[in-house]
Every structure is written in C-alpha cells, then in structure tokens.
Amino acid sequence: MTRLAHRFSYEEAAARLQRLERAEVNVPIAGRLNVGLVFPGPYGMGMSNLGFLTVHRLTGTVPGIGVERFFPELTAGQPLTPPFYSFETRRPLGDFDLLAFSISFEGDFDRLPGLLKALGIPLRAADRRPGRFPLLVVGGAGVAANPAALSRLADLVVTGEAETIWPGLLARLLAEGPVAAAAADLPGVWAPAHRPAPPASPPPHDVARAPAYAHLVTPANAFGGAHLIEVMRGCPRHCVFCLARVIYHPPRAVPAATFAAWLAGRPWIDDLGLIAPSLFDHPELEELLAICAERGLRLRNSSVKWERLTDSVLTLLHRCGVKGLTLAPESGSAEIRRRMGKPLREEAFFATMERIGAHGFTHLKLYFLVGFPGETDADLEATAEFLERAAGTAQRTGLTLTAAFGGFVPKQGTPAAREGCAGAAELKRRFHWLKRRVKAAAPRLQVRFDSPDQIARQAFLAQVGPELVDHYLKEEARCPVMRGSPIRGESPELDV
Ligand code: SF4
Numbered sequence: 001m002t003r004l005a006h007r008f009s010y011e012e013a014a015a016r017l018q019r020l021e022r023a024e025v026n027v028p029i030a031g032r033l034n035v036g037l038v039f040p041g042p043y044g045m046g047m048s049n050l051g052f053l054t055v056h057r058l059t060g061t062v063p064g065i066g067v068e069r070f071f072p073e074l075t076a077g078q079p080l081t082p083p084f085y086s087f088e089t090r091r092p093l094g095d096f097d098l099l100a101f102s103i104s105f106e107g108d109f110d111r112l113p114g115l116l117k118a119l120g121i122p123l124r125a126a127d128r129r130p131g132r133f134p135l136l137v138v139g140g141a142g143v144a145a146n147p148a149a150l151s152r153l154a155d156l157v158v159t160g161e162a163e164t165i166w167p168g169l170l171a172r173l174l175a176e177g178p179v180a181a182a183a184a185d186l187p188g189v190w191a192p193a194h195r196p197a198p199p200a201s202p203p204p205h206d207v208a209r210a211p212a213y214a215h216l217v218t219p220a221n222a223f224g225g226a227h228l229i230e231v232m233r234g235c236p237r238h239c240v241f242c243l244a245r246v247i248y249h250p251p252r253a254v255p256a257a258t259f260a261a262w263l264a265g266r267p268w269i270d271d272l273g274l275i276a277p278s279l280f281d282h283p284e285l286e287e288l289l290a291i292c293a294e295r296g297l298r299l300r301n302s303s304v305k306w307e308r309l310t311d312s313v314l315t316l317l318h319r320c321g322v323k324g325l326t327l328a329p330e331s332g333s334a335e336i337r338r339r340m341g342k343p344l345r346e347e348a349f350f351a352t353m354e355r356i357g358a359h360g361f362t363h364l365k366l367y368f369l370v371g372f373p374g375e376t377d378a379d380l381e382a383t384a385e386f387l388e389r390a391a392g393t394a395q396r397t398g399l400t401l402t403a404a405f406g407g408f409v410p411k412q413g414t415p416a417a418r419e420g421c422a423g424a425a426e427l428k429r430r431f432h433w434l435k436r437r438v439k440a441a442a443p444r445l446q447v448r449f450d451s452p453d454q455i456a457r458q459a460f461l462a463q464v465g466p467e468l469v470d471h472y473l474k475e476e477a478r479c480p481v482m483r484g485s486p487i488r489g490e491s492p493e494l495d496v
Helices: 002-020 050-059 106-118 141-145 162-176 256-264 285-295 311-319 334-340 346-358 377-397 424-441 452-463 468-478
Strands: 033-038 065-070 073-075 098-102 135-139 156-158 227-230 271-275 324-330 363-370 400-407 446-449
Touching: 002 073, 033 050, 033 162, 050 065, 050 098, 050 162, 050 227, 106 141, 106 452, 106 468, 135 141, 135 162, 156 162, 256 285, 271 285, 285 311, 311 346, 324 334, 324 346, 334 377, 346 377, 363 377, 363 424, 377 400, 377 424, 400 424, 400 452, 424 446, 424 452
Parallel strands: 033 065, 033 098, 098 135, 135 156, 227 271, 324 363, 363 400, 400 446
Antiparallel strands: none
C-alpha cells in the first residue's frame, strides 16, 4: 500500500513536470534496446544541462533505441526515495537494458552509490554478472575530467564528446547486445575490464555544423524557461585552474550566420540562453547580441568578461533585457591573478563598473576564488580592499553588489593539477577571515561562500583514482542506508 502511494505521488509529480515541457524533437521511449538516461541531480538542473539534453536527443537518432530519463530529485533538495521509476512511463529503473549517467561535475560521482544500492546493483563492476544487471555507462565533462575514478564501478566510460561517440556506441550495443565487450574497440569508449587505459577519442565535434541546443524546454530549467543553444565550445584563454579549456580543446565557435539561421527556423523562441564556457570570447559576440536584440529576444546571460564590455555591447545586453551582470576578478591580488593566468587592470576594471552602472544595469555580482596555491593573508587583504573599492563604486553608480567566494580545486589535466589545495579547515579559516574583514569594510555588501566541506570533497573526487569504489564500499559498510541520496562522506587526505 505504501509502495503504491509512493508510486502515485511520484507519478503525479513527474506527470505535472512533463505537461510543462515543450518538445522540439520527439525521442522514442521504447525500442529493442532501452536506455535509462540518468542525470544525477535535480530535474531543473538536468533540463538546463546541454550535455544531458544532447545525449537524450542523440539517443533518439539511432533507430531501434528507446530512452527514458531519470532524476533523483524532481524538486531540488528533495531526494526521491526508492523504489525508483523512469520519468516518462514510470518504468522501474532497474528494468532498463542500459543505464547511462550524464555526469557534468565530479561532485555528482557521490550520487551513484546510493542509486545503485537502491536498485540492488553491486557497486563494483567485477561483482556484477553480465546480463543480470543493466549495463552501466558513464560520460560527461565530470567523467572526461577524471575517467579513472569510476573505472571499477562502470562497465563503460565515455571519455570524449557525445556527438562523436554516443550514436555509434548505441548502434554497436544494439547489434551485439548490451555487454561491455561489444564496445571495447570503439574510440572514446573505455571498457575497463577489457583495456588497461582509456583509448583516444575521435576528433572533436564540429559545433559550427551542428550546434547543441535544448530540444526540450521547461519553465523549471535554471534559465527561467528559456531556450538554450551552445554558441561556443571550449575557451581560448589560459586560466591555469580551468577544466573547460582542457576538455573542450580546441575552442570552436558557432558562426553568427549559423546562429541566425538556427534562430530564424524557430520563430517561437522569445527567451534565450547563449551557452559557452566564456561567451564573451566568442569572435562574433556583437553580431550574436545584435541578432538577439533585432529579434526582440530576452537574453538570460549574466556572466561576462569585463574587458569585452564596450558601450555597444552594454547597450545590446540592456536591449535584450539583461539587468544584472556577473564578473570574475577571482582575486584582489595582482600576483595571484597573474599566477592564475587571469590578468586584470584594476583602473580599467573599475572604470568598466562605472559604465555598467551608467548603462542602467541594476545588479553586479563579483566572483572570487580562494585557496589558490601560495595565497597568503596579504592576498586575502588585497581581495578585501578590492571589494571595498568595488562597494564604493557600486554605491556611487546605483548598482546592487554581491560577492561570491568559491574554493580552488586542482583538476586533472590542467596546469594547476599538481598544485595541492587548502583543506576544509584552512578554507573555513580563510572564508571566516574574509567574512569579518569584508563586513567591516563594506557592511552593506552581500557575500556568499561555498561550503568548504563540499570544496574539499570535490578536490578529493577530482584526484581520486579507481580506488574510489573501495571508498564507497567502506562508506556503505559504515552507513548501510545509502538510499538514493548523495554520500556526504569524509574526503581522505589528498596526495597532490
Ligand atoms: S575564461 Fe573562463 S572558461 Fe576561459 S579558461 Fe578562464 S575560467 Fe576557463
């Protein structure tokens, strides 16, 4: 009875969300091979994630394949309890031939143990008898960043871009059956039981020919229901901590003419998010913005590069309904910025702030990264002074200013990968210091700090190797009720 009530309430909530979705492409939900596509986070985040949506759309291009989605939270912060059912038809999740996890950042690795345990699937791939359980496939930016981490948990690890790998992988599994051995020779697909190391990926996807876009749009997405298109993949800059520039190399832009044609074919779009790791480095930025302004679109972008904010760019953004902007100076210390590969001329930066206010923008958010190797209290003091000046500028120009602080995480493959990082206790100290100092210097400034524990956990997950599954099994022994919720376990000391 309880189980039925659980199912009905899930069914009702999922159906309500489904009714709000607008689909540009219909993707088959049943086929000869059925894929459960899991986004290991809230529904609204999944529906804002072009990687996840692209995998969903591409799955529908392979004849004979059916796909249904699953989100462990329909509402953010409210994890579902088992048993788990698919989003579209409420099919038990364990019944799919293949479960594909689209993982865009390492923190989501911790979602997998709870989900698998709830489905009765052994965590270690070696403990699963082939054919008895769904084939487990993992991919996405988080996996490309650290493919080894899930290599003893997953049957297949996709290490490259979905467009160049996923349809071919599905066609192979359809033809030969959903077993890891069938795909062990494919480029960009690592079958850890059959190969000691990840194979090379195919050449990068040509985004200029086929940009990624949201074929399913919902008001619950993180862009307030806007349509989404990726206008650039990768980034031409050289911030030493940045993963996006490494895994999406080389940078590729969608030409303005292609974007214009894409938009012209979709007269229903009036609200749009332009997706790129660094949109303001698009070589035809002004053309893109002019096309949007001409069409009377509302743009949902806020993250900008201060040095690209010319008067005409500010005017175009304002015409597109953008009211608030986010800039990332990263640090108030010139030396730390230099070492990060993110130079900034302070006089020009504050002059840009003045112009942002003069153009009628109302909100400005500044983002800082704390804990970069070599950072001293003098560097923190420089950040506090930078913010004090920014708060004064904001007050003069009528901007509401907020500051957000994150923590440095050394990511594999980046130049800063082996730099080491501050642990949770040291980050807590630095955040606390900044909080007090900034409050004294700029009492009206709103400040937000990421969780030091989560930053430390992310650092662990970014560096851990195949032994991650052993950590999970230890956690499981300590805490037997891992029911769909992410692990909130300790992060063993990093050896970096
Ligand atoms: S500008 Fe942004 S996306 Fe580009 S390398 Fe720097 S942090 Fe990465």
